[in-house]
Amino acid sequence: MKFYKDHYDVVIIGGALAGLSAALQLQQKGINDILILEKHNLPGGLATSYVRNGIEIEATLHEMMSIGSKEDRLKVGVFFDECGVDIDWLKVPEAYRFVEPKKGIDITLHSGFETMANEIDAQYPGWGPKVLEFMQLCNRVYDSMNTLSVTPMSKPAMLMKHPDFVKTAGYTAVEVIDTFGFPQDIIDILTPYWIYVGNPMSTLPFTIYAFLMADYFRGGSYVPKKYSHEMSMKLQAKAEENGAQVEFCQEVEKILVKDGKVTGVRTRRGDVINCDYVICGAYPNKVYTQMIEPLSEVPAGAIKMVNGRRLSVTTASVMMVLDDTAENLGIEDYNIFSAGETMDTDKIWEQGKTTGPYKYLTSICLDLANPGATPEGMCQFSITNLPLVQGFLDLKEEDYYDFKRKMAKEMIEEYERVSGINIHDHIVEIEVSTPVTIAHYVGAWKGSIYGYSHSIDDHAVARLQMKEDDHFIEGLEFAGAHAISGNGMGPAVTNGRAAAKAVIDDVAKKAASAGGSKKKA
């Protein structure tokens, strides 16, 4: 029985957002001979949901960035529109509520630069204009980043047209924020999103911080009506409609390489599939140490690269269905960031190297952005911390379930302490995810969800400039949180498109040289 063709132009490993977006981008440029192999039995990777007792529960998505309103579509929103992927987006009501009890800070910010500046001004009179100025700087850097990622430009031209981007590129978020002279409370209030790029502010490039702030505060953030699974399913459906072959329950074990060039893949089932290009969702750490066959084809530089770079965060998340409405329970906000102990992100980072108790938490009540997400009279609620993997490396199988429960209990108690809201008496369903959960379902290296640290010494700008240096095997491109744009579902789409573009460019280059040589002949 033959389940695959003898050859595909492109095999995509992983049917998550990056892989599916890569397929759509390839198809836009007429590359249609595509096979997508997904380990799990559904698409989306972490962009997924699950059902417990008939209730569908969002697995991961807090806020989808880079979508924008219908009137002011942002990058990812534009791409989905262009591809004909029509997602029922719901706007998240606020950016966030930030609570830092020790300093008495409790503030809710909404999207819109002026709106949020005014909200800060209302509590810290006189600071609104300065905050607005700061957000406008973030927005200029954001616009430049979006332009420059698709339009290469000489350094002098860059300095002329994108001065703020160029001048802030070499600094951390802290270094640039410090030039504004904000009081510490305002700095704390502008900091919560740091966790969504998984790096403390002292080593987080301002470029990345600015991108995040401008994207979320400019257009607000969105969630799909039918959970993140809607996004995954509609991307898959479109890729299939355009002619891609998608196969589930197929884990790729080996990427076959000969003379420095990709020749195909082998699945766990044993199928050998030939192809010209592989777009890979697996982490480079795994690819270069386990998957390339033969391993002798892995250049020394690739090993130094994966060993030198630092993995970013993973997840510790408690997802619950509660037996009452958000209103009755007293949950007022879609998204609360709570800093129970400190907002010093270096200190929170140190705590993230342990297994808790965690004090910096993000809590989400999906029903407040998506009414009806949970059956009537109930709501779904999650509490998340994004720790480093270090604390989990020595976990024993025998202790795993007790460990998960202890961690979840501590997170619930911390939320209850900060909010004064009783959660534990209302739990109807509960699931806890850890790095082990991630490794099980999507196979990500060490349960990582955010790729490599967005630190100043692994800056996205530097990644872009070193693109050629980081390319070790002909025909092999990477698409996932581990790629240039880094983590998050919005950047996942961008990463997938970038990988596709590398393939498209290479195909064009080869076609040109083949055409050229023909002419010569």
Place this chain on the structure above:
Amino acid sequence: MKVKGFLKDVGGASRVTKMRQELIASGSPIPDPKDPIRELADLLHPGKQQFTVTEIREASPTATTYRLSPVNGHVPVFQSGQYVNFYLTVGDSVLTRAYSISSAPYEARLAEPYFEVTIRHNVHYLVPDWFLDNVKVGTEITAALPFGQFLYEPLRDSDHIVGIAGGSGITPFASMAKEIAHGKLDIDLTIIYGSVKHTDIVCGYELEEARKVAPDKIHVVHVMSDDDEWDGEKGFVTREIIEKYAAKFAGFTKDTNAAHGPSFFFCGPPVMFFLIDKIMKEMGVPMKRFRHDATAQPAVKLIPGFPMDQVGKTYKMTVVRGIHEDVIDAAADEPVAVSLERAAIPIDTHCRGGECGYCRTQLLSGDIFVSPLNDGRRAMDKELGWFHACSAYPTSDLKIKIPII
């Protein structure tokens, strides 16, 4: 914009590139393929494993217990109430069949680990008596475990569980009772167990042994529906019986606050589930306090809304796997998964009740009826035509796509 002076500012991009080059140069040249997190994930969820049957014993005159020992020496950690999925070779077909684990979790952590399942005789689970007829001590069987969410969750459940069981639905509670008696599970358990005759009681010996060890924590009430010799509770498991023993042993009162009353757990045949579900509602047991095991889909006449005019019809089903297609017969009154099994096309079902989604299948064309019992489909799957093959029935010729196994 000025951060630290023009020259330093404009040199930023070159500076960060140099930093990154240095970071990578600092990396060790020695490959490090070790991923302890994936290793742990694989220990917890090893997928298919080989087991050897090392003991067979009578669990009642009408049920047999099989002990399975892992060929590689490792049974993944499981929790009482979870199930194992067997891959049984019958003719050309590999059938997937799920059974609750009847042994206790601690038994899988012994120096010579094992787990057990207890199977009723002559229960047509498409392969009636396959175990009884085929399995001897020494037989090797492929199985995967653990699965399912029917388990005590301390973050949600009361530490007093009232377990209501019918027939072989006792097995999760037998596992719990043994774990409690062993001191590994610190909860109280009141079991209300319905059987036809006392000779039908499954795992009766294990239950009694566990009760003797922990008489304050474990209570067992047998209810016989048709047994003249029985001098205990008789008839079906009724609201009166449940209330009586839940009050006596678990402090249940009608005004018990949702958060503080006992948790009711049910495992048993679908017909009994309908009854117990109704009783729970009548008793005012809140959703938080009632859990039930996922059971296999019952015969179609018991499925609410099933189009009975379809019974007896057969449709053509085109099955797509990769670029390969087969056309097979599909009976209208059997789940799509069963038609695949009959045609020896492998499909990885687990719960067989619609809930778990392992047999998630793409509908390319045609119409199906999906059982409303334990419908575990995601909203977007419903909209785009994806369904669970174990609980969907053809109502026209079909074209479906399933994973290549």
